[in-house]
Amino acid sequence: MSLIELKNISKTYYIGNKVAVRALNDVSLKIEQGEFVAIMGPSGSGKSTLLAVLGLLDELDSGEYILQDKNIAHLKEDDYAGLRNRFFGFIFQMFNLLPKLNIVDNTMLPFIYSGEITEEKKQKAMGILKRVGLGDRLHHKPNELSGGQQQRVAVARALANDPLVILADEPTGNLDSKSSAEIMGILKELHGQGNTIVMVTHESGIAAAASRVLTLKDGKIVRDEVRRRHDKLPDSKTIEIKHKAKHVFSFSQLINYSYEAGLALLNNKLRSFLSILGVLIGVGAVITMLAIGTGAKQKVEQTMSSLGTNILMVRTSHRSRGIAMGGESSTRFNFSDYDSIKRMDGVKSVVPYVSGSAQVVNKNKNWRTSIVGTTYEYKDVKNSDASEGRFFSMSEGLGRKKIAVLGAAVVKELFADENPVGQSIRINRVNFEVIGVLPEKGISGWRNVDDQIVIPIKTAMYRLLGKDYIDYFDVQARDEESIPLVQEEIVKMIVKNHRLSEAASESIMVRNMAEIQAAASAMTDTLSVLLGGIAAISLLVGGIGIMNIMLVVIMERTHEIGLRKALGAQRGDILLQFLVESVMICFVGGMIGVVLGSVVSWLISTFVGWNAVISLWSVILAFTFSVVIGVVFGIWPAYRASKLLPIVALRYE
Ligand code: ADP
Numbered sequence: 001m002s003l004i005e006l007k008n009i010s011k012t013y014y015i016g017n018k019v020a021v022r023a024l025n026d027v028s029l030k031i032e033q034g035e036f037v038a039i040m041g042p043s044g045s046g047k048s049t050l051l052a053v054l055g056l057l058d059e060l061d062s063g064e065y066i067l068q069d070k071n072i073a074h075l076k077e078d079d080y081a082g083l084r085n086r087f088f089g090f091i092f093q094m095f096n097l098l099p100k101l102n103i104v105d106n107t108m109l110p111f112i113y114s115g116e117i118t119e120e121k122k123q124k125a126m127g128i129l130k131r132v133g134l135g136d137r138l139h140h141k142p143n144e145l146s147g148g149q150q151q152r153v154a155v156a157r158a159l160a161n162d163p164l165v166i167l168a169d170e171p172t173g174n175l176d177s178k179s180s181a182e183i184m185g186i187l188k189e190l191h192g193q194g195n196t197i198v199m200v201t202h203e204s205g206i207a208a209a210a211s212r213v214l215t216l217k218d219g220k221i222v223r224d225e226v227r228r229r230h231d232k233l234p235d236s237k238t239i240e241i242k243h244k245a246k247h248v249f250s251f252s253q254l255i256n257y258s259y260e261a262g263l264a265l266l267n268n269k270l271r272s273f274l275s276i277l278g279v280l281i282g283v284g285a286v287i288t289m290l291a292i293g294t295g296a297k298q299k300v301e302q303t304m305s306s307l308g309t310n311i312l313m314v315r316t317s318h319r320s321r322g323i324a325m326g327g328e329s330s331t332r333f334n335f336s337d338y339d340s341i342k343r344m345d346g347v348k349s350v351v352p353y354v355s356g357s358a359q360v361v362n363k364n365k366n367w368r369t370s371i372v373g374t375t376y377e378y379k380d381v382k383n384s385d386a387s388e389g390r391f392f393s394m395s396e397g398l399g400r401k402k403i404a405v406l407g408a409a410v411v412k413e414l415f416a417d418e419n420p421v422g423q424s425i426r427i428n429r430v431n432f433e434v435i436g437v438l439p440e441k442g443i444s445g446w447r448n449v450d451d452q453i454v455i456p457i458k459t460a461m462y463r464l465l466g467k468d469y470i471d472y473f474d475v476q477a478r479d480e481e482s483i484p485l486v487q488e489e490i491v492k493m494i495v496k497n498h499r500l501s502e503a504a505s506e507s508i509m510v511r512n513m514a515e516i517q518a519a520a521s522a523m524t525d526t527l528s529v530l531l532g533g534i535a536a537i538s539l540l541v542g543g544i545g546i547m548n549i550m551l552v553v554i555m556e557r558t559h560e561i562g563l564r565k566a567l568g569a570q571r572g573d574i575l576l577q578f579l580v581e582s583v584m585i586c587f588v589g590g591m592i593g594v595v596l597g598s599v600v601s602w603l604i605s606t607f608v609g610w611n612a613v614i615s616l617w618s619v620i621l622a623f624t625f626s627v628v629i630g631v632v633f634g635i636w637p638a639y640r641a642s643k644l645l646p647i648v649a650l651r652y653e
Contacts, residue, residue: 001069003164003196004031004054009063011049011219023049025219027063031165036191037198038207041216047200048169050216054198055088055167056080057566058647078570084646085113085568089158091168092650095150096563097142100263103129103153104138110160113568116252128156132186148179155186157567166190168199172206184209253573254580261581264553265588272585275542275549279589279629280596282539283622287597289535290618292604293528295611300524304517310348310480311381311513314341314473314490331498331507332469340493341475346482351377351474354457356465361426362414369410370452371427373460381476384454386436389421397456400463404432408440409450427453428464475510483512536625542589543629550582550637561641562649574642575635582634583627590626594619 011024023046031037031054039047052058053065056072065073072083097106107125111117126138132152134145142150151171158166168187172180188209191197199210207213215223265272316331333352341350354373359366372378375397379385392403404425411420420434432455441449461467475490477483487510495505554561561574569577598614605612 002030002066003033003035003068005029005064005066006053007064007066009053009065010061011046011053011058012061022219024053027219027221029214029221031196031198033164033196034191034194035196035198036187036209036211038210038213039198039200039216040202040204040207040213041222043202045216046219047202047216049219051167051169051198051200052647054165055090055566056084057645057650059645078572081113081565081568081570084566085110086161087164088566089161089163089166090566091151091154091158091166091171092563093170093173095142095147095154095174096559096650097150097153097157098560098563099142100260100267102139102141103134103145103156106142106153107156107160109157109564110567112253112256113564113570113573114161116250117256125156125160128159129153132156146179147175148182151175151179151183152186155183155190159190161568164196166195166197168197170200170202172201172203180206253576257577257580258584260577261584264581265584271549275546275585276589276592278542278545279539279586279626280542280593282535282542282629283590283593283626284596284600285535285538286532286622286625287594287614287618288600288604288612289531290528290622291597291601291612291614292610293524293531294615294618295605295613296527297521297524298613299611300520301517304513304520309513310477310483312475312477312483312487312490313509313511313513313516314475314494315509315511316472317507317509331494331500331504333471333473333494334469337494337497338470338473340497341473341490344486344489344493346478346486346489348476348478349377349381350476351375351381352457352470353473354460354465354467354469354471356460356467358428358453358464360410360414360453362420362423365414367410367413369407369413371460371464372452372454373457373465374454375457378454381474384438384441387439388419389434389436391436391454392456398458399456400458401456402430402432402459402463403435403455405436405438405454406434407438407450407452407454409448410453411437427455430463480514483514487512539622539625539629542626543586543633546582546585546630547633547637549585550578550634551640553581554578554637554641558641558644558649558652561644562646562652565644565646565649571642574644575638578638578641579631579634582638583630586626586630590623593626594623597622 006027006029009024009027009029010022012022013020021044025046027046027050039050041047049058053060056065060073063073064071067083067087072079075083097103098109101109104122104125107129108117108121111121111125126135129135129138132155134149134152134156137145137149142153145153151174154171158168166187171187172183175183184206187197187199191209191211197210199206201207211226211228213223213225213227214221215225314333316333335352338350338352341347351374356371357368358371359368376392376394379391385391386405389405391405392401396403404427406414406420414420414425415423421436423434425432425434438450438452438454455464457470461469475486477486490510491505491508494500494508500508564574564577598619601612601614604610
C-alpha cells in the first residue's frame with residue numbers, strides 16, 4: 001500500500017474562458033511512507049501546484065487521488081478539511097504564523113479544529129517547541145523571533161497533530177544560510193525518525209537532504225531520481241476518511257474564537273472603536289427614543305386618569321355643518337339642563353362650568369389667569385379637594401359668595417411662600433376671600449391646570465364674567481356600561497329642552513373620555529414607533545458600517561483564512577470565527593449603548609423636564625437588536641470568507 005498515489009492528475013488555470021496555464025499535465029506519482037521527496041524544477045513548472053494538490057488545498061480538474069488505497073478525489077470541502085487537519089502538516093515559505101498569538105498558541109492552532117483544547121494538548125505543543133529548540137521562547141510572539149526561529153514554530157505547528165506527511169513549500173526560501181541549515185537539520189532529523197516529507201525547492205543544495213528528487217517541467221514530471229533507498233516502514237496510522245461529524249459550536253471553540261476576536265479588536269483599536277461607536281449610537285438612540293415615547297404615553301395616561309373615570313364631556317360646537325354660526329345661534333346650556341342631567345338614571349354627578357380669564361391682584365402683585373366657575377361636584381369628579389384650606393360646599397357653590405380656591409401656580413405668583421388661606425384678593429377689581437388651594441397637577445398637555453382659580457359658578461356668571469349661561473358640563477356616569485345610554489339621553493334631553501332642529505342637534509357634542517383616551521394613546525403609540533423607528537435606522541446604519549469593516553477585515557486576513565483552512569478549519573469554523581467577531585463589536589456597542597441611552601434619557605428628564613421612562617423591554621429590545629445586527633451584517637462577509645478555496649486564500653496578495 002502506497003501512502004499517496006496520484007493518477008493522471010491535471011490542473012489548468014483559466015483566465016476568463018481561456019486556458020491560461022496547464023500547471024499540471026497528466027501527472028502520476030506514488031509516495032511511500034518514510035520517504036523524503038524533494039520537488040524541483042524551474043519557476044512556473046508546477047511545483048507549488050503539485051504540493052497544493054498533494055495537501056488537498058486545491059481542486060483537481062481530473063485524475064485520482066488515492067490516500068492509503070482510498071480514492072478521495074471526490075470528497076466534500078469539509079471532509080478535505082478534516083483530512084488536512086489530521087494527516088498533513090504544512091510548512092510555508094513565509095512561515096504564516098498569526099502575529100497576535102504567542103508561539104504556543106500558534107503551535108496549538110491545529111488542535112482548535114480537531115476537538116476540545118486540553119491542558120494535555122498544550123503540554124504537547126510546548127514539548128514540540130522544546131524539541132525544535134524554542135523551549136526558552138514559549139511566551140514570545142512571532143515578531144519577537146528571528147526568521148529561522150519563526151520557521152521552527154511553523155515546523156512545530158506542522159507536527160502538532162502527528163501528521164502522515166509533512167508538506168513544505170520552499171521552507172528555507174526566506175532564510176539566511178545558517179537558519180536554512182538549521183531548518184534542514186530539523187527536517188532531516190524528522191525524516192530519520194520515520195516521518196514522510198515532501199518539499200518543494202529550487203536549490204539543489206537543499207534538495208540534497210532528500211532521499212528522492214522529482215523534477216518538473218511545464219507541468220510534467222520529467223525526472224524521478226531515488227537517491228537513497230530505505231526500508232519500507234509500516235504504516236503508522238491508517239486514515240479514516242469520513243471523520244466524525246464535528247460539533248462546530250463546541251464551547252471551547254467559542255471561547256477560543258471570542259479570545260481571538262478580542263485580540264483582533266484590541267489590535268486595531270481605532271477601527272474597533274469606530275465600528276463600536278456606530279452601534280453604540282444606534283442602541284443609545286433607540287433606548288432614548290423609546291424612553292421618551294414611553295414617558296409621553298405614561299404622562300398622557302396619568303393626565304387622562306386624573307381627569308376622572310367614566311366621564312362624558314358635554315359641549316356645544318359653534319360650528320354646524322362646517323359653517324361658523326357665531327356665538328348667538330349656538331345652544332347655551334342652563335341650570336335646568338344641569339338639573340335634568342343630574343336626575344338621569346345612569347348619572348353619578350354633573351359638573352357645570354363657566355370659564356373666562358381675569359386679572360388677579362394681591363397687594364402689589366398682579367397675575368392674569370383663567371377663572372373656572374363650578375360647583376362642589378368639581379372636587380370629587382376631578383379628584384381636586386383642597387390641599388390646603390377647603391373647597392366650597394354645595395350651598396356655597398350655588399350661592400353667589402365671593403370665595404375662591406387657587407391653583408398652585410397662582411399661589412406661587414401672588415403669594416410666593418405665604419399661606420394664602422384666609423387672605424383677600426381682587427379678581428377683576430372684585431374682592432374675594434381665598435378659602436383653599438387646589439392640589440398640584442402639573443401641565444396637562446395644552447394647558448397648565450395649576451394656573452387657574454376656581455370659584456362658585458353663580459359668582460362667576462353674575463359677578464365676574466357677565467354670562468347668564470353655562471359653558472359646558474362634565475358628566476360622570478355611574479359605571480362604564482351606562483355611558484352609551486347616558487350619552488344618548490343627554491343629547492335627546494337637550495334637543496327637547498331647547499327645541500333644537502335636526503341640524504342644530506349636531507352641534508351638541510357628548511364625548512366619551514375613554515374614546516379620547518384611546519385616541520391619545522394611539523397617538524403616543526405612533527409617536528413611540530416613529531421615534532423608535534428613526535433610531536432603529538441609525539442602528540441599521542451602524543450595522544452597515546460593521547459589514548463594511550468585516551469585509552475589509554476579511555480581505556486583510558485572507559492569508560490567515562487560507563492558513564486556518566490548511567490546518568483543517570471547516571467552512572463552519574471560519575464562518576463562526578468572523579461571526580463571533582462582528583457580534584462582539586455589536587455586543588460591546590450594545591452594552592455601552594444601553595448605558596449611554598440611559599444616561600441621556602436621565603439627562604433629558606432631569607434637565608429638559610420631559611418625562612423619559614426606560615423600560616426593561618426597551619433595553620432588551622435594543623440590545624437584542626444590536627446583536628441580531630451583528631449576526632445579520634456579519635454573516636455575509638463571514639460566509640464569503642468561509643467559501644474561499646484554501647490555496648486561493650494562501651496565494652492572495
Ligand atoms: P512553481 O511553484 O513551479 O513556480 P506554480 O505551481 O506556482 O509553479 O505555478 C505553475 C503555473 O501555474 C505557473 O505558470 C503559474 O503562473 C500558474 N498559476 C499558478 N496559480 C495560478 C492561478 N491562480 N491563476 C493562474 N495561473 C496560475
